[in-house]
Amino acid sequence: MADDDMDASAFSRQGTFSTKAPDQGFNPALIVLLVVVGTVLIFIVGNYALFTYARKTLPPRKKKPVSKKKLKRERLKAGVAPAGD
Structure with a gap:
């Protein structure tokens, strides 16, 4: 048979191989997720900081x-007679 003439040294190194894949760094989807979430967080925090700063420093509107037409209508609803009548 052809199996009988195989070298036995080929089987001696079989136990040294690892079944675990080598680490290849971060998952690309994780990097994209972190960048998107980080950008959104920076945007929200920045908007809040600008809002609070503007509320403190800007004068009220x-x-x-x-x-006059609205004033006249409100006075009529309140029961006050118009000045011209």
Whole structure:
């Protein structure tokens, strides 16, 4: 048979191989996930910091002037007679 003339030294090194794959670094999907999550976190924290800074430093908004027509309508609803009548 052809199996009888095989060298026995070929089988002696069989136990030295590892079945575990060598480490190849980080998973590419993990790197993409970390970059996306990091960017979103920086965006949210930055927006919050700018919002709080603007709230402290900017003056309050001016209210829109109420038109005379709306004032007249509100007085009529409240039961106050208009000045011209």
